[in-house]
Amino acid sequence: MTAATAALDAPRRVALLGNPNCGKTALFNLLTGSRQKVANYAGVTVERKEGRVASPSGRSYRVLDLPGAYSLNADSADEAVTRDVLLGRLSDEERPELLICVTDATNLRLNLRLVLEVRQLGIPMLLALNMSDLAERRGIRVDTHKLSELLGMPVVSTVGIARHGADRLLASLDEIDYAAVAEHAPEWKTPSLDQVTQTHRQVREILEQVVASGEGERRWDESIDRVVMHPLLGLVILAAVLLLMFQAVFSWAGLPMDAIDAATGWVGVQVGGMMSEGPLRSLLVDGIIAGVGGVIIFLPQIVILFAFILALEDSGYLPRAAFLLDRFMGKVGLSGRSFIPLLSSFACAIPGIMATRVISNTRDRLTTILIAPLMTCSARLPVYALLIAAFIPEQSVAGVFNLQGLVLFGLYLSGIVSAMAVAWVMQRFGGSLAHHPLMMELPTWRLPNLRNLLLGLLERVKIFLRRVGGIILAMMIVLWALSSYPAAPIDAIGPAIDHSYAGMIGHLIQPLFAPLGFSWEICVALVPGLAAREVAVGALATVYAVSGGADEAAALGTIVAQQWSLATALALLAWYVFAPQCLPTLAVIKRETQSWRYPLLAAGYLFGLAWLAAFFTYQIAVALGAG
């Protein structure tokens, strides 16, 4: 065999390229079956998948499944690998001879942007119109001949999950003109904003010519959007939705919370009655049942909060809210891209901080990372709920609103306003208050899927219970030990807990918090809250249970209402709006910024803000007679 014939017989190098979730991997599996090799790209943990396939003519092809990408302007390691393979920048990877650009036929608007961008590289391309069956069912008709003509490449309909869904694609592989493969690696430059806008315009023009979609559905979407995304009315609707959410958290959770409270109280009494006095009884009743019961009672409120968030997400409202708030983000120098990370931070700051990877501007990303802990995470909810229930009367305002819900709404709003203020200061002193336009795909409006909603809620319940049964339980046990040992001397005056390690720690740090009106018991509760904020509530329950007995532990809200002044409660609420004490969040900031400077900066400024906010709240409340 000569070298020339060997070269001709060598398998062609084909690469599958496409947006994430376009069904690319399903198509790859369909094409290559079990003939796959999985490894990592050199130096990174991005997975490299290659397989072999033979066309109907018997010609052999090596198919590479490139990581999903929205653009060659890489925002993630996955996208960087895709770009580098296409540009021949990876030394261990040969440039592909053919690109199969896989697109989701139901969402061509998003997918065609990448196709147009990659087309400029001059590599032979073939467009796979994947999920074409789904598009057909939704009434989306794509004129493949016209699309092929406009794009200048063959277009083939595929169904990645059907047995013969890639047959036409396979047959098309032999029809490609591989002579067009360039000798040299293609050139690529980061597109300017004008070029990106131009690509969007081009996509719109192509779609107008080739796609006929369910007009009724689109009109329906547009009519809702006209109201929901109205610059003024949209904001009123957003405020109303959020207000309803926080009202519901208090109004709907009463019954189940009472039931859980009664159940934990009953268990405490039963266990206490069955055991004789001793350390094991105290551990179980004062430590575990009082502490864990004090946190688990908030499960119904957390479920209601997440039911709203999941329903809003599933309906397609959240991206629209991002769009609405883009104007305000712009005023503080952030783009709407910061909205999704900040929104994720309402569940937990950690995924929010990780989600900042979508922000390409360094300063915007850093600012978003630093303000993410100011968003009220779900772990703060138990603290807020305990103090609001203890101090804010359950009365209606204007005959419609529940005062407790309004206060909760106010606390969430305080977090958002503070975050925006901090962002403004950071961006202003960083010299960047320029507004960057936001471009994002708005999903179709739809009714939330009940099954998805229930599955999402079940996941949240599991997560909460895992935390209760894991770190919260462990913390309560350790705190019980610190509150019970060493035992008080025989001739000691005052509660035994004053002589314990917890009492010593509390009294040691209390002078720092005395101007805020915090007692030593509150100071003790702040320490385990470093691992998880909601532990502070359980810690208070344990400290009061150890110092006062099981009966008091059953009604933490009552104890707090009796022993604290309103000024102290308000100061603690203000403290928790800013509270920096979440070690895992600081650890993630360190990891994402690759520096100790930023977690220390976050901890420092959050502590300073928390202290000042609590101080002023306490002093003003005392001056007004609430002390």
Place this chain on the structure above:
Amino acid sequence: MVEQLLVGLIVLIAAAYCVWFICPADLRVALVRRLQRRCSDTPAATLLPGIARAAAVPNSACAGCGARTRCPANRSAEVIPLQRSAHSTK
């Protein structure tokens, strides 16, 4: 006395779990790797694969996060340093 011992043991386990929980996953993984090197010839080696798996599981606040399958503990090489993203245009 037995009761005191039992309570002491429970508190000890809880304290160890708290430390384990607070440790970042990569620190736990590094610790387990060091243990694996030192204890490979001892009977404790049979326990180490299980501990190594547990160390890689994100169990702090990450456990409550929808993005936990992309946790830095598992995909640390994919973290984009701030300096790199500075090359992107805006």
